[in-house]
Amino acid sequence: MPFNRKAHKFSASIGTVEIGTGDKAIKLGGENVMPFYTFDGSMGDGPKVGVEITDLGLDAEPQGVKDYYAGCTSFADIAKKAEAMPGGDFVVLRLAGGDPNGANKSTEELVAIAKEVSDAISCPLVVEGSKNVEKDAELLPKVAQALEGKNVLLMSAKEENYKAIGAAAALAYNQKVGAESAVDINLAKQLNVVMTQLGVSAQSIVMNTGSAAAGYGFDYTISTFDRVRAAALGQDDKMLQMPIITPVASETWSVKESTAEESDAPEFWGPVEERGIAMEVETAVACLVSASDAVILKHPKSVATISEFIKSLM
Amino acid sequence: MTLLDVIFAGNDAVYGLTEKAIDDAIAKYGEDKAVSFPSTAYSLPCYYAVTGTKVTNLKELKEALGVVKTLMTREPRLHDGFMSGIATALCAEFIEVLKYIDNPTPYEAPCAGHLPDAAIRELGVPLVTGDIPGVPVIIGKAPTAEEGAAIVKEYQAQGQLVTLVGDIIDQCAEQGVKMGANVRVIPLGKDITSVIHVVSVAIRAALIFGNIKPGDAAGLMEYTKQRVPAFVDAFAPLNEVIVACGAGAIALGFPVITNEETFSVPKSLIVQKDVSKFVATSNEARGIKIKITKIDIPVSFGSAFEGEIIRRGDMQVEFDGSRVDCVELVQMKDLSEIEDHKIELIGPDIDEMEVGSKQQIAYVVEVAGKSMQADFEPVFERKFHSYLNCIEGIMHTGQRDMIRLRISKEAYNAGFRLKHIGEVLYAQIKNEFDAVVDKCQVKIYTIPEDCTKIRHEIAVPTFDKRDERLATMTDEKVDVYYSCIMCQAFSPSHVCVVTPERLGLCGAVSWFDAKATHELDPSGPCQVVTKEKPIDERIGEYEDVNEVVKKLSQGALEEVSLYSIMEKPMTSCGCFECICGIEPFSNGVCIANREYAGTTPLGMTFSELASMTGGGVQTPGFMGHGKHFIASKKFMKAEGGIGRIVWMPKELKDQVADALNKTAKELYGIDNFTDMIADETVTTDPEELVAFLTEKGHPALSMDPMM
Amino acid sequence: MALSGIQIFKLTPKKNCKECGCPTCMAFSMKVAQGAKQLSDCPYMSEDALAQLAEATAPPMKTIKVGAGDSEHSLGGETVLYRHEKTFVNKTLYATNLCSCMDDAEIDARLERLPQVDYERIGERMYTEFLNVNYKEGTDAAKYVEIAKKAAAVRPVILSVKDEAVAKAALDAVKDTKPVLNGADASNYEAFCKLAADAGVVLGVSGKDLDELYDTTAALEKLGNKNLILDVTMDTAKATFEAAVQVRRAALKDGDRTFGYPSIVNVNRLTDDKTMQEALVATFTMKYGSIVIVDEMDYAMALPLYGLRQNLFTDPQKPMKVAPGIYPMNGADENSVCLTTVDFALTYFLVSGELERSGVPCNLVISDAGGLSVLTAWAAGKLSATSVATFFQENVESKIKNRTLIIPGKVAVLKGDIEAKLPGWKVIVAPLEAVQLVKFLKDLKANGEI
Known part of the structure; x- marks a missing residue:
């Protein structure tokens, strides 16, 4: 008597959000099963991998990242090289320098960088803000305006600034908008509800329901993923059916496992770069098998591995 | 002449002018001459949005005028008036577009004329987000240039996007008012027809931000009414053309405020003779609420000061409710009774009080709003404590008429006076409760007789009435309950159903709180639960309640009863104040509260019980609940009610004794019911418990078996 | 379907004899319903009742024990597919690889590296729990046995071998260490079933x-082997x-007990x-591996x-907790400023991360707050002026000379009270969010306040 396979089918599916234009445009979402449960149904076009670059240049990057971009002298060069990274599907420009508590670069300067990057590449672009809610409320609408027609994804609109970013990105300039909430299914849903009430269509919203490095409160990340997907697919909750994008690199490359130089680290920890890659890869995998429709990475080895990983499970 | 006659006359006049202008243009340029506004993808935006048709040349413009004519029906009905208003606006757009033939810049600075799409996208964002709270359209000539400029500056200070038409432009220039899109004052043009350029902004906002399809006139008007906070301030004298344009504005949902003695239409055409009150009247008419970004007080304000303690030696003055009459109160009033942001001190200020003395005070915050309800009064009142403590140099304790307020010498020396208490309460209430509070004023009394009078004749009766209402509220008396999912962060499948007689199991969310939370934040954690489809009244099970619970628990929970502990009991999150659990030998239940560390006759402590009951899982025989629920007539009503309670910790028993005895008297006619209930000083052993209950003749022993 | 405590209680003798270790039959029943006690712990349960309850309370997935003595590990026993439904029971364990195809030097090197990864993280020992000893066909059987012996001396082993004779030889050598015999498949299951049963070890089953x-698992169960x-x-x-x-899903969701075993x-x-x-390895930690075998585990x-x-x-x-104590950051010493927060692990990680980023030497003082977040702990009375003051007086004042304390912005309300209860200390209120700490500390430093 063979094994009686019971497919666990859902009548609902995750929405599809397209970013980018032309041949290289990609679709996020579209699956009607739990991640990689291809034996139950369709995974859509499958999860995608983003390659992160920042406005801060390469100085603070790990050696492998520096090596990959060696010879690049402008943001346009870096962007082109990011687009060419094997395994990447889209480029992510993180405008970390906008943080008023950090480099505090002006909106004009950052918009110019975004424009330079956007003009240099033909693949889809995601622009992440500075994480400062006031600055992003000012910055991201300007980026949306400057990149009109490129169908970029702007991250992130949060509870505090969703109106400015949602209205500018999705309504005024027809871009896509990321809705970021703090690891809680109800907050994620509420943000989607108010964004929709603002007039932003569900097809223009990608969620970031929170991320963390593995070991750093990642339990909340997992449970939020699991529950959001259970509600979206199992309960046909339209306000949770947006695809999920998860920034991984910005979380994993700042924890001590990824930053402590071998000389400062405990015995046997080994080369810092290998630890950083493992942290990035293992965190990304944990996100992908829980819910993420896209992950944002930065190390070439991680990007290649995760891309290969996705292919091997599809 | 009736108002409609004026509108019709104005409309006819403008139509005549438009027809002539188009004919003249055709005569001059030929009918194939192109017409368009610069830098827009929406042709003649108003006409395109209303009809779905793009006009490209004079021939089509003439045809369009024919379409406009069909709107100009002349039945004496409001509808005809509105349509004629729209027709007037469209005619104005036609006249304006003709100005752009062979002349890309018919308007010269400071006048803007037509605004390009890019400007709409840029202005639209702050409009949608509410950063631009309103769009006043000021038409005509103010009685004096000073008054005109004052109005413009006041709107500007509120962040509104002011547009100017006619003589007011020169008046502002004369007064040196800075103008331009960057300072949010945009002069459109001197002719009345130039008003169409702001209408065009509103309409393109609807097309771009509201995704309204061109030709969907009804959807368009709904959008502008709901989402574009524009209104018209029209100075006397009004001619019939202005009135006809005004009808168009009203059709789009924009009220018109004027100082001319004319017809008035409630909510739409409002006469305000005193132009110094134009801003307040206009904002109220359009429902515009101005966010208060800075509280005008001489000391700092922030949560960092919440824990400040002001010692006796450091205080300038103290208001002490335990010694003299002090009270704080929120009262709902009618909108017309309140002048927004009026802060009144009745009696001496701190300067006239002896340093270190004890004084009396009564501060009454009066609020009004279209969606305000008296039930919110205590919700606001409870926030006073935190508001006042956030002021640097102020310490507040207590509530109602048992308050104590200390003001430090430092705060006093920095210039802090009693009116600043009013400023803080005003600003915080307006900001936090803007969903329901449209207007707010504060009265502060410091004369002993006033304080005594307010305390005993107004406040105490109000508190009594509120308590009475709370006490007499029953589940049957209300139409809806509320769900609460505040705890789902750590208890994912738990859903509280809050009813008047069953508050949230945390003890912190009453039906009124849930209701207020819902009204203030409609997409927040508390949602309306109807109870129209009873399944079983005995255990309190409803089809609609089940539906909500299923949805909010993401399917983890399908059925729940409100009044039973044995059948489909409500789940518990983890924050319950108390747990009750079935005690089989006595045929009753034991209750343990969170503070109680010892064991119970069940053989389990509170934390052991908690670990079995929490987590949003139904555990028949066990249930988490709030302390107040113990004395409720709905407490395990399905199993016979509070007569089942056989044991609870002494401290808890003392806390709930009065209320519980009262309920027992009403339900069973038993006096001093709590004397029959055992506690840890009696026993924690099940056999001894039964012996005790038998001795006392506890009703549970003779009730039907629980299992 | 699991039974409720009440349903179980009805079948108990209701005599509150306390012999099961619970004070009442009710408490016992609740624990059985939770899985914390076995029915068999009650000496007076009637045969009838036991039979009635056995089926209903049998777990959908068996708990299998591997290893002996201190090295015994439990696998499986899960009841849910997602962690938010109910706590997972037995964590995924890891094995690294040894093979008869490796030379002695390689084997020794691997065994030497094995104990290098062994550390503690929030109260939990982190190391590789198993060794997988793989037999490559055609290699020397005696050598395999030798490797198995070496391996079993340091860790419980998984004998991955399909050759019956080799398996028997290895089992003879190490069976007392309770290894897993991972070799049964459709072609050899009868023989392997006997081998495992005779040696009293867990049998690993595979299929193409x-x-x-x-089918193979069903056949083994039919032979009476349920230790799989x-x-x-x-x-x-x-x-x-x-x-x-x-x-996993067939066992837990579809009630198919044939697949109700842990997995490798x-x-x-x-x-x-x-x-x-x-x-x-991350994938199969997330998705239902009970033991995951990798080549080698490094940091x-x-x-x-x-x-x-x-x-x-x-x-x-139950949120993860960090141990109360003083955590010096950025080379802080007894003269560095103190910050305090709760022992909720997530709060600790967030705050300590930001403190590290600030580069300002400081002492992070964690007191026991029941593992709750700042506001929850405050609301529950677990973080109060008294709790902070007591902790500082008992544990901090003797070790730290600096007398400035920074408290979380969310409990600014405690400032005055802490100052009153902790004489000699200056209390500063931090911002509301951890991310604002970097600038806050740098500013304090620049202003000479700390």
């Missing part, structure tokens, strides 16, 4: 696909992923690439992996 795995582990490793990562999910995933057979192994692989596992297997209702 899910159907074969299912399912090796769900297939030819590809995709097929292995499906097998791991299907096996041998990632080492799916890829040679180390980074891809890292990806796959790079281990640090994120064990963190992930710790997060995944915590009780979702």
